[in-house]
Amino acid sequence: MTSLSAELNRFCEFSKRTKQILDETKSCFDDINESGNSELGSLFKAELLREEEQEILDIAQRPPGIVILGQNSYSKFKIVNEIFNNGIFPVINSAGHDDLPFRMVRFRHGESLSYSLALPDDYEIVDHLDAYREQSKTVPLKDLQIHSADKASDSAILEISYNHVILRQGAQIIVAPSHGEINKVYKTCTESVSPILVYSFSDDLSDEEIETLQNLQEISQYESVCFIRVPKCKQYLTNGESPNNNSTNLTTDSIKDNVSSSSSRKIERTLDKVNGNPRPQSHSLIGKNKMTILKNTKVYEQLCDLGYLNENPTCRNTRRSFLSDYYETESDLIDNFESHSYRFNMFVQQTLQRYLVNSSTVLNNSHSRCLSMFIMSAFDMARDMLITPKKLMFAREKEVELYKSLMRISVAKTNEIREMIGSTIAENQNMLVQKAADYEFLGTLSRCLESLERIDKDHANENSTSEALKQIVNAAYQVEISLQSSSSFVRTLFERMKQLVQSMPWNSQPKIDLEWKKKLATDILSNLSEARLAKSISGQIKERLNKSHDAFAMALRQLEQKHTGRLDKIEEERLKLRKIHAPKVAKVALESTSIKDTILHGMPHMGREIGRGQYGVVYSCDSWAGCQPCAIKSVVPPDEKHWNDLALEFYYTKNIPEHERVVALRGSVIDYTYGGGTNPAVLLVMDRLVRDLYGAxxxxxxxxxxxxxxxxxxxxxxxxxxxxxxxxxxxxxxxxxxxxxxxxxxxxxxxxxxxxxxxxxxxxxxxxxxxxxxxxxxxxxxxxxxxxxxxxxxxxxxxxxxxxxxxxxxxxxxxxxxxxxxxxxxxxxxxxxxxxxxxxxxxxxxxxxxxxxxxxxxxxxxxxxxxxxxxxxxxxxxxxxxxxxxxxxxxxxxxxxxxxxxxxx
Missing domain, CATH: 1.10.510.10 (Transferase(Phosphotransferase) domain 1)
Incomplete structure (x- = not known):
């Protein structure tokens, strides 16, 4: 029981450490997310999933609890007496008390032995228990039984405070009630503890018990169970006394040393192989440290059929592997608890290791995910800072090339444009003259002229019509016509018409009829200059190109200024990511993975000094985590900066895939007791080779x-x-x-x-x-x-x-x-x-x-x-x-x- 107590205490210590790392992780992630939300948006985000946090808290905040299920009350009481090595429960005849309903019992630590009835909602029933009226050395049967006449106490739990070494660090022992559906029983017994399931039996399993165990698999998500056979009781006792409790005393002084010296030595010698250094080497304890199981029993066959046991202990149990956690343990069958109690200790140890390793694995996964995100974000930032200036330079160079190319084309195509204008006019002269004569705009001028003539008849001023026509025509042709909006030569003709009208002496009022229109259009076409038109078109192209080029250059300068400011802010965030955020996360990642390595493999045994460097001392180590020989690099970081640098070194090195040309880093352990606990030492375990190249x-x-x-x-x-x-x-x-x-x-x-x-x-x-x-x-x-x-x-x-x-x-x-x-x-x-x-x-x-x-x-x-x-x-x-x-x-x-x-x- 001393070794079992040590395992329970160890679990509590690591649980506290895990909770502390979780709090540091949440604080670190909050700072990162607050810092990452800048003007540029969320550049990176560290996230601890709610499911991950809850899974860690379920283990870190819950004490370990040995939950004892069984065929009957006799077998369960017998196991409790064996665990405590004391007859605290009366030994009853299973046949005589099978029909009696026994309530759930929970053992907690207390300075003295005391009893109370507690309801599920934490209310305590004020009742005169028989334990206070009778000076019994065992728990009275009446206090254990459920009295149907008192319905208020049917669901009450018998809380027993007991001063025992197993319970001192918060561990509990919970005895399941004898009646009730397994779903409700399991939920009630395990809701506030990290359960270690024990199933006691004295006879072969009945069909009803097999069905109960099948349901237990689904409810517990295939949790491992320690099955313990207890000997059948040969006496039927009604006085509440166990047959061998005459020398038993439940006072505090007698409980301290309640294990016989011979059995204690035997247990400790066996557990030295389990609890010593190093710890079990595998990340899964399937088939590890298992004693040969008696395969000729019916119960063994029944448990194999149910999937709790495996006929080949070295093989993975496929029935539960799809629901298993990161670290697995197998169920065990103990045929004789008194002779093989150390196997029960081994089962408890492995189950507690499973909880701790899985919680630290979940925590470390969140750290690794965050650090991987940091590395990818840093690469994206570096790429952005490298590519953006090159993109701007590329855009500027290509626009200049395009601008120069178009300018060359506009000059080179002037002659081609002139020839095209001349050939077009020659080929389409008749059509253009006809269209000019029929153009709707001349009809508008004609109607305006007729209107002006009518006005002239009413007024004495004979020059008013021609002046009005001149003003109307000048106003009409002062509108600038864009060649880009229309390629029709009709507009060009009207441009020439405007110039012709402006040059007319207007001594006599023109008669605007069809012949006049055709003659005017013919004169305009014959007087058009292809060279000047081509030059005008090329000049407009050049002007537009220059304006577009200047506008582009100005817009590019503004864009460059905007990106320069953005890149400066990205560089600031990248610097904070490298210098502040990543080292903090790496530190908690180093702690979480060190917890897992310590639980699995224990503290490495350091041998002689084989090297010394600027940041640490290297020692030899024969074997650790299944690797031999090893080298232990011991580093004592003097301050926070060195802690962070070491943590980043460990993270980068630990996550490198194994390669035959790179020395592998096998794991890490943090010795929190070094220097009196004020300045912990970090032990990095790696492969040890023969010599270095300098010496060779x-x-x-x-x-x-x-x-x-x-x-x-x-x-x-x-x-x-x-x-x-x-x-x-x-x-x-x-x-x-x-x-x-x-x-x-x-x-x-x-x-x-x-x-x-x-x-x-x-x-x-x-x-x-x-x-x-x-x-x-x-x-x-x-x-x-x-x-x-x-x-x-x-x-x-x-x-x-x-x-x-x-x-x-x-x-x-x-x-x-x-x-x-x-x-x-x-x-x-x-x-x-x-x-x-x-x-x-x-x-x-x-x-x-x-x-x-x-x-x-x-x-x-x-x-x-x-x-x-x-x-x-x-x-x-x-x-x-x-x-x-x-x-x-x-x-x-x-x-x-x-x-x-x-x-x-």
């Missing part, structure tokens, strides 16, 4: 193996870049080698998605590209760093290049690098290797080769090295993909000794 070269790693390492490093870098990540600290000590001298990239502390980089100057000085000092760089800085790394690989030693060694300090080195200072060429370098280095560390990022090209160019160098060392092997045509494998000395030596036919095979 120093110890004389051969040339072919160094070339293999170079190709491995390029492959690892290509993988990181394919994930949108930039390492930013490629160097000798961040390349680890295994027993076969195959390389993996490690220490992703500076590794970030390109869109999330803030332009910080990070890395190792001699490996830092010049553009790093400007704050604007991309993944080509890794290519530059590889060029320096390749210099060491080809040199075969770890001494600084002479050019760098002459620099007095980092500032001097950086100044030289910005001016073009690079490592010198050594005599051992061949032309291909030297050219590859030079291209990789080129000062212009765009001139550096792509990593795919680098890898391709390393293959011929390796083939040449193999041909020199193993000429007999390299006389065959070996594919490029096999060169790296053959480069390992053990393989090459074996191949060298093979017969030619065997090698070909």
């Amino acid at each position: 070269i120093k110890q004389g790693l051969d040339w072919i193996s160094r070339l293999v390492v170079a190709v491995d490093v390029v492959e690892g870098m290509r993988f990181l870049h394919s994930q949108g990540l930039v390492h930013r600290d490629i160097k000798l000590k961040n390349v680890l080698l295994d027993k076969a001298n195959r390389a993996k990239i490690t220490d992703l502390g500076f590794c970030k998605p390109e869109a999330m980089m803030s332009g910080s100057i990070v890395g190792t000085p001699i490996h830092m590209a010049p553009e790093l000092f400007t704050g604007r760089y991309d993944n080509s800085v890794d290519v530059y760093a590889f060029g320096i790394l390749f210099w060491y690989i080809c040199a075969g030693h770890v001494k600084l290049p002479t050019a760098f060694e002459r620099c007095d300090n980092k500032d001097h080195l950086w100044t030289g690098v910005k001016k073009g200072l690079r490592p010198e060429r050594l005599a051992v370098f061949d032309t291909d290797c030297w050219e590859l280095m030079q291209e990789c560390w080129d000062g212009e990022p765009l001139k550096r080769p792509l990593l795919g090209d680098v890898q391709t160019r390393c293959i011929p160098v390796m083939q040449l090295a193999l041909a020199i060392r193993y000429p007999a092997v390299m006389q065959f045509r070996i594919p490029a993909v096999a060169v790296i494998l053959l480069a390992q000395e053990t393989i090459c030596t074996a191949a060298y000794n093979l017969h030619r036919k065997q090698l070909v095979c």
